[in-house]
Amino acid sequence: MHIAEGYLPPVHAAAWGVASAPFVVHGVRALTREVRANPESTLLLGASGAFTFVLSALKLPSVTGSCSHPTGTGLGAILFRPPIMAVLGTITLLFQALLLAHGGLTTLGANVFSMAIVGPWAGYGTYVLLKRSGAPLMVGVFFGAFVADLSTYCVTSVQLAVAFPDPGSGIAGSLAKFGSIFAVTQIPLAVSEGLLTVLVVRLLTQSSKGDLLRLGVLTRTESKRREEAAA
Amino acid sequence: MSRNAKINTLLLALVAALAVLPLALGLGDHKEEPFAGADAEAETAITEIEPDYEPWFSPLYEPPSGEIESALFALQAALGAGVLAYYFGVRRGRRQGEERAAARAGSGSPAADADA
Numbered sequence: 001m002h003i004a005e006g007y008l009p010p011v012h013a014a015a016w017g018v019a020s021a022p023f024v025v026h027g028v029r030a031l032t033r034e035v036r037a038n039p040e041s042t043l044l045l046g047a048s049g050a051f052t053f054v055l056s057a058l059k060l061p062s063v064t065g066s067c068s069h070p071t072g073t074g075l076g077a078i079l080f081r082p083p084i085m086a087v088l089g090t091i092t093l094l095f096q097a098l099l100l101a102h103g104g105l106t107t108l109g110a111n112v113f114s115m116a117i118v119g120p121w122a123g124y125g126t127y128v129l130l131k132r133s134g135a136p137l138m139v140g141v142f143f144g145a146f147v148a149d150l151s152t153y154c155v156t157s158v159q160l161a162v163a164f165p166d167p168g169s170g171i172a173g174s175l176a177k178f179g180s181i182f183a184v185t186q187i188p189l190a191v192s193e194g195l196l197t198v199l200v201v202r203l204l205t206q207s208s209k210g211d212l213l214r215l216g217v218l219t220r221t222e223s224k225r226r227e228e229a230a231a
Numbered sequence: 232m233s234r235n236a237k238i239n240t241l242l243l244a245l246v247a248a249l250a251v252l253p254l255a256l257g258l259g260d261h262k263e264e265p266f267a268g269a270d271a272e273a274e275t276a277i278t279e280i281e282p283d284y285e286p287w288f289s290p291l292y293e294p295p296s297g298e299i300e301s302a303l304f305a306l307q308a309a310l311g312a313g314v315l316a317y318y319f320g321v322r323r324g325r326r327q328g329e330e331r332a333a334a335r336a337g338s339g340s341p342a343a344d345a346d347a
Contacts, residue, residue, distance in 0.1 A: 004270050006287050006288035057311065065253070065258045186269075192245075195246050199242045202242075
């Protein structure tokens with residue numbers, strides 16, 4: 001769930017917009033470069049954007065008794081690296097802000113920062129760390145997507161806490177409040193997102209081994225091992 | 232069912248269980264409005280912290296009713312699911328085409344045989 005239209009004071013809204021803009025510009029460049037260098041990526045890029053579209057439209061009930069939705073940004077960050085997700089995430093957020101009155105134009109900068117920048121980077125970082133430390137691919141994918149999802153809503157909580165410090169307990173008090181609304185609600189949804197991302201990457205290893213090898217998600221030895229395991 | 236298909240089904244079942252359990256266990260019962268959106272709850276929290284805060288901008292377009300809104304959300308999900316399905320369909324078709332071509336190349340020139 002994104003920050004609703006008009007719910008960030010103008011100075012905060014502008015600051016988050018300024019903070020997000022360079023990432024999105026850089027992302028657009030990375031995206032054009034990728035499409036030019038590897039035209040065969042276009043289809044999978046579309047699929048990654050589509051995954052974000054589906055997941056961020058699914059409002060799911062959570063243990064806190066409220067609803068939120070996953071982000072779907074971990075998949076694209078793992079496949080194409082985070083800068084490209086800055087663009088795909090922004091497109092999704094714009095669609096929701098313009099057509100669904102979900103999120104907003106004034107809060108777009110803040111929402112892009114959480115969902116399209118911090119989420120993908122945190123998720124990608126987790127994925128790379130796990131992979132480097134020798135964890136199996138799917139463990140990296142699960143926690144990458146889980147962290148991308150959960151960190152998004154931790155950032156949302158921080159953004160609101162900084163904008164609306166509690167008169168008594170300050171920013172920390174507000175953070176506890178917004179964190180219990182966003183971050184705690186998000187934990188089971190982040191697990192769901194991790195599982196769904198693992199499912200999609202599993203399907204990709206079956207259908208698009210070439211793409212995964214080119215993107216460095218699968219190595220030749222790993223691909224062979226998986227084939228043997230499946231046989 | 233192959234081992235792969237079993238694992239994939241299990242993953243989907245787990246996701247479904249995670250979505251259904253909060254409803255089945257009635258985890259929203261303690262709330263005035265069970266299973267409201269977290270964004271709406273955040274708006275309430277903001278008004279609690281700063282009672283004078285007025286949103287200074289309103290959405291350019293707002294779905295006129297809950298029905299229209301859910302239709303648009305469904306549209307968003309359908310667009311995404313459609314593109315994903317297209318992707319996997321194209322990949323599957325391509326792989327099958329390649330396998331067929333490889334089989335054909337392997338058995339000499341079956342196309343010529345078939346014609347004759």
